[in-house]
Amino acid sequence: MEATRPGPARRATAPRRTAHSVFLAVRSFYLDLSQWSMEDPARWAAWAAPCPISEADIRGYIKETRHRQARMQQRTRTLVPVLPQLVRAAEARLQRATLLQAARSAKPGEEFSVEGSQYRRTGRDGSHWRPTALFLAPVGEPGPRFDAECEENNAFWTWASIEVLRRTGARIEELLELTHLSLRQYQAPTGETVPLLQISPSKTDRERVIPADPDLVAVLARIIRRIKGTGERVPLLTRYDGYERFGPPLPHLFQCPCQHRLQVISANRIRDFLTELRAGIADVDGTPLRFTPHDFRRIFSTETVNGGLPLHIAAKLLGHLDLNTTQAYVAVYPEEVMRHYRQFADQRRTHRPSEEYREPSDTEWQDFRDHFSLRKVALGTCDRPYGIPCQHENACVRCPMLRLDLAQEPRLLEIEANTRQRLGEAQRMQWLGEVAGLHESLRHIADKKQQVERLRAQAGHGEAGVGALG
Incomplete structure (x- = not known):
């Protein structure tokens, strides 16, 4: 017995990967009827019948589960x-969408240039022209016209969805249930304020809290600033859920204009954003x-x-x-x-x-508190979790867990100059192993310099720190 499903036109049927789940459902139904007929023969005995699904048919269930995994x-x-290529494509699309500002200042029929590309705003002056439509057409290049406002909106929410999903590991339903109320703060014993992201119960009905790193804080701050607009608060919207139906009005983070009104973004639209992203x-x-x-x-x-x-x-x-x-x-x-x-x-x-659940001793509690103080290093802060030793032998420049301090940029440039000086000496002396190691260090230093530029840009836009989430 082989379960099939409708296939493409070139073949009538295709093997169903979830065949064993169908077999198990049918077999369970027949076995339930047999059990009920023994417990209540007068009612169920007439319906009891031999099960058409044998044990041999479901024997490959565990094997198919392993194959699926x-x-x-x-x-x-x-x-x-x-994944880095997808992130760069989303950021590049969002950067290209900056032509919306130039499109708003142009009149219908007027041509303008953005980053070397020529565009013409289409439309007509008068009462029939829709001021909300910002259609642009490339000049001198083949291509259809497009709505600049819609393009910018889709580019932003594609980027925001990717960033929040990859930095939190949240399910799609949990992502769309994030609200302004989900952002909390924790005051550490050292006085440091740690931003937290509260994930509402979904699949397992268990609430959890995720510590938000500075990059995630910057993304959330940018989302909040966008949906607030000129107002002081995030608009309250009801969200439709296939299981819970309409929920109460809440300040949802993933909301955008759709069909001339604000709506909470749907899961299908998030999937469409990812599909439409041309990352190559x-x-x-x-x-x-x-x-x-x-x-x-x-x-x-x-x-x-x-x-x-x-x-x-x-x-x-x-x-x-x-x-x-x-x-x-x-x-x-x-x-x-x-x-x-x-x-x-x-x-x-x-x-x-x-004792598995005993109270921590004074020494253990002191070690826990000292961990957050010992994360301070010369170039910034080490973000490794509690209880995890340093796996990079304190080579902080190469460590991905290092969070640079903007004030320590001169020290980073000094390390880069010293590394290049050592590289020149190693190349003269033909120390090939040293040359390979120094090239690797320079690659990580270049990554840290990019991190400094990103942190400086976030600070310039007010997207750094816990205060940006207010």
């Missing part, structure tokens, strides 16, 4: 290397790669665990009830997953051998 992990391994990403065989909202959740879990975060903490951040679920999301080799988990288990047995 392998396909999911292979997809994650394929998408992780090209393809696999090694030329097959175009397409991102879905849930791909960012798998990538988030993979990168956090590969970065040294224990599996049980990653499960808390993702809202999983079972570590096996998180392990299935992580696209790494099984021995690496087990190594991280065994390190956590061994450390936990060493520090908490007898």
Whole structure:
């Protein structure tokens, strides 16, 4: 017996990957009838019949589950290397959408130039011209006209969706349920204010809180500034949910004008944003790669665990009830997953051998508080989680967990000059191993300089710090 589904026109049917779930549903129904007929023969005995689905038909369920998990992990391994390319494409599209400002100052029929490209605003003067439509047509280049305002709106929310999804690992439903009320603050014992993002209960009905790094804070601040507009508060909107129907009016973050009124963005529209983003990403065989909202959740879990975060903490951040679920999301080799988990288990047995839920001792509490103080380094702050040792031997310039302080930019430039001086000496002396290592250091220094420029731009737009979320 083989379950099939309708296929393309070139073939009548195609194998159904979820065939075993159909078999299990049918088999469970017949077995329930048999059980009910024994408990209440007068009512159910007439309906009891031999089950058409045998044990041999469902024997491959576990095998198919493993194949599905392998396909999911292979997809994650394929998408992780090209994620930076998708992010750059979204940022480039958002930057190109700046021609909206020039389009608003132009009159219908007038031509203007933006970054070397010539455009003409189409439309007519008079009562029949719609002032809300900002249609532009390229001049001297083939291409249809487009709505500059719609293009800018789609470019912004495509970029915002990608940034929030990849930095939080939230489900698509959780993303659309984010409100201005989801942004909270935590006062650390050291006096440092830590921004938190509160994720509403969705699939597992469990609420969770995610610490927001400065990059995520900047993205959320930019979203809040956009939807506030000239007002002082985020507009209150009701959101339609397929399961919960219409919810109460809330200050949703993902809201934008649609059909001449404000609406909460739907999940299908987020998927359309990702599909319409022309990133030019393809696999090694030329097959175009397409991102879905849930791909960012798998990538988030993979990168956090590969970065040294224990599996049980990653499960808390993702809202999983079972570590096996998180392990299935992580696209790494099984021995690496087990190594991280065994390190956590061994450390936990060493520090908490007898009482699992006892009160922390003064020494343990002091170590926890000192961790946040010891994160201060010469170039900024180390963002590694609590309980994780430094894996880069204090080579902070190469460490991705380093959060640079803008005031320490001269020190970074001094390190760069010293590195280039050592590189010249190593090249003269033919120290090839030293040359390779110094080139790697210069590459990381260039990344840190880009981080400084990004942080300076965020500070200039008022998108840095906890105060930007107000």
